[in-house]
Amino acid sequence: MTGLQGWLDQPGVTIVLIGALVGVAASLLGAFLVLRRESMLSDAISHSVLIGIVLAYLLTGALDSPLHVVGAALAGLLTVWLTDVLVRSRRVKSDAAIGLVFPALFAVAVLLINVYARDVHLDTDAVLLGEIGFAWLDVVRVGPLEVARSLLTMLVITLVNLAFVVFLYKELKLATFDAMLATALGFRPGLVGYALLALVSVTAVGAFDAVGAILFVAFVIVPPTAAYLVTDRLWRMLVLGCLVAVGSSVGGYALALAFDVSIGGAMASTTGVFLLVALIVGKHGIVARALRRRTPGPPPSILRERETGGAP
Amino acid sequence: MELLALFGDFTVRTVAIGAALVGAVAGVLGSFALLRQQSLLGDTLSHAALPGICLGFLIAGSRRLEPILAGALVSGALAALLVLLLTRTTRIKTDAALGVSLSLFFAFGTVLLTYLQRHAGAAQAGLDAFLFGQAAALVPRDLVVLAVVGGGSLLVVVLGWKELKVTTFDADFARSLGRPVVLIEFVLTVLIALAVVIGLQLVGVILMVALVIAPAAAARQWARRLEGMVVLAAVFGAASGVVGALVSASFRGLSTGPVIVLVASAFVVVSLLLAPERGVVWQLVHALAQRRSLRAHRVLVDLYRLAQDHADLDYASEQGMLDAYFGGPTGHVLRRLERRGLVSRAQHMPEEGTHWVLTGDGRQQARELLTPFGERDAAVGGGTP
Incomplete structure (x- = not known):
């Protein structure tokens, strides 16, 4: 136990672990968002959870009450629901609806901070950029161990997300790839979608402390996208996304130390390196595509049959 | 009336004029973005401006507006290019491409921002203003820059009106007419990037997307023709800018950007409810x-x-x-x-x-x-x- 404690007492280890957990929690959910073509909802949610956090703060006066998670989840769902209402009114298209809802909610949150929470440590820079560098200073006791509070929070959130994906794998897969069939078979794809987005909101709150709102978006979208270029199987995409997230956390921390820059920013930027690698080596990447073009294989059998089969 | 009295104040007048300019230009170009279902491109462009802002500052060594705007424009254009590259050459869909581009550019921007904060001395203090916009940082000399850039983009819109219109509504038809559709789309993207960029100082990178979408979405409810929609969006945008600037100036501590965004959102709500033929009421x-x-x-x-x-x-x-x-x-x-x-x-x-x-x-x-x-x-x- 003392060995583990000694390990956890190193700030670097804690920071990398938190970054990796944010990355894993985010990219597990992100894989489904990317496949459902709802990636930009994570951007919207990551902005508008701020209003949930601010309202929870104004209600309780505390900066880290469990109400934060509830408030954030509700704010995230409010964003999704308002966007849905706008789209279904058929007066604006879905992209514009997203772009109308989240800036309005975010603006309200910023103004609430302007007016009511001026002196509190809830400044908007911290929300956007995160302060993972100081996360190891705030510790809680768990049994014999002293663990950083963010590390514990992110561990719980990651386990919840993992359980969600593992236990609802079949439902998620069906709702993502064939919502019609899911409905016909008696599943509730809409419900699964809302649950997914609620978890995205909760994860966004957990990630706020660590990497900030917008860098969270990088962890949601980029690792699954990189994995999407490499594989055709959903479970492989999930695993690869998590690996990319962990790798980005480690690599980003090293880069941040080397250049003395924002740790969260460096971690998020590093996901881009993995995307670049996927573009080059992935079987759906740019290079593979260019190679396929240069060496055309035999035409697909259906074409050949049609050519030789004559008129039907 | 108290709001009107504020016009007498020199600083407030500068800000109000600047906000009106920014709102009008964003309204006009936002209309095209909205109709082409590229609203969220504005989001990507504005977030992606952050590294450009930092680089512009780094190269010029001061907080002068021109190099910062130029940097923002370049990095915005690169981000748009990345979106295009990802969607055209791989199976990545538009939403993911927009998100990838947005978050990677922004992440790199925060890296640059912290680098500047820690290595380039205290002179960068004003750069934070670009996150949420800071009206007080606007000086009359900036107005000239805004007017030239904004006026220039509006002039391009007027001169290329027919081409922009046909490409927006029916790109295939435009192609069959022999119009250089790729070039027109490129010009349009650059113009939208310009509209975003000139608003960054007032509204900030996070919320600028709202000023691109909201006035256009409001105008869409009232107008049946592109001409009317564009003019109305310009009016809504300018009005949001002026009202937002005045309101934020009259209450201590209200950031300008969020107030302008809320006024623009109010225009949308009212239009969705009341507009003839399309309004809910x-x-x-x-x-x-x-x-x-x-x-x-x-x-x-x-x-x-x-x-x-x-x-x-x-x-x-x-x-x-x-x-x-x-x-x-x-x-x-x-x-x-x-x-x-x-x-x-x-x-x-x-x-x-x-x-x-x-x-x-x-x-x-x-x-x-x-x-x-x-x-x-x-x-x-x-x-x-």
Whole structure:
């Protein structure tokens, strides 16, 4: 136990672990968002959870009450629901609806901070950029161990997300790839979608402390996208996304130390390196595509049959 | 009135003029983005401006607006190019490409920002203003820059109006006309990037997307033609800018950007509710009016057919019977028809209760209502189905 404690007492280890957990929690959910073509909802949610956090703060006066998670989840769902209402009114298209809802909610949150929470440590820079560098200073006791509070929070959130994906794998897969069939078979794809987005909101709150709102978006979208270029199987995409997230956390921390820059920013930027690698080596990447073009294989059998089969 | 008095203040006037300029340009170019369903490109462009802002500052070594705007424009254009590259050459879909581009550019921007904060001394203090916008940082010299850039983009829109319009609504048709569609789309993207970039100082990178989308979305509800929509979006955008700048100046500590965004959002809500033809309230009122006139028409026709069936043009129908025919109370409908002189009350001696007779005008209108269904139907009569 003392060995583990000694390990956890190193700030670097804690920071990398938190970054990796944010990355894993985010990219597990992100894989489904990317496949459902709802990636930009994570951007919207990551902005508008701020209003949930601010309202929870104004209600309780505390900066880290469990109400934060509830408030954030509700704010995230409010964003999704308002966007849905706008789209279904058929007066604006879905992209514009997203772009109308989240800036309005975010603006309200910023103004609430302007007016009511001026002196509190809830400044908007911290929300956007995160302060993972100081996360190891705030510790809680768990049994014999002293663990950083963010590390514990992110561990719980990651386990919840993992359980969600593992236990609802079949439902998620069906709702993502064939919502019609899911409905016909008696599943509730809409419900699964809302649950997914609620978890995205909760994860966004957990990630706020660590990497900030917008860098969270990088962890949601980029690792699954990189994995999407490499594989055709959903479970492989999930695993690869998590690996990319962990790798980005480690690599980003090293880069941040080397250049003395924002740790969260460096971690998020590093996901881009993995995307670049996927573009080059992935079987759906740019290079593979260019190679396929240069060496055309035999035409697909259906074409050949049609050519030789004559008129039907 | 207090708000208007603020116009006397030199700083406030500068900010208000700047905000009006920014809002008008964003409204015009946002209209094209909205119609092309590229609203969220504005989001990516504005977030992606952050590294450019930092690089512009780094290269120029000062907080002068021109190099910062140039840097923002370049990095925005690169981000748009990345989106294009990812969607055209791989199977990555638009939403993921936008998100990838947005978050990676922004992440790199925060890296640069912290690098500047820690290595380039305290002179960068003003760069934070670009996250949420800071009206106070605007000086009259900046207005000239905004006016030149904004005016220039509007001029391009006016000169290339026909090309922009046809490409926006039907790119395939434009291509068949031999128009250089790729070039036009490129120019349009650069123009949208310019509109975003000139607003960054006032509204900030996070919220600038709202100023691109909201005025255009509001204008779309009122206008049926692109010309009207663009002009109206410019007006909405300028109004949001001025009102937002004045409100944030009159309350201590309110950031300018969020206030401007909320005013623009209010324009959207009002337009969604009230705009003629598309507005929710307008449609409700319209539906109610239609339901009312449909009820009146049905009662008139019922009366007419009852008279026909009794072979008596002045046949007085009892209200209870009309209710049964109609399938609901008809009293208020009949009283409204009476006010319009289409029916009149009559007493039918042996029975109690009100009876109703068609007047000459009413008979005429009932006949007109039945004409489209053919003379045969009108002649045979019969009840309502």
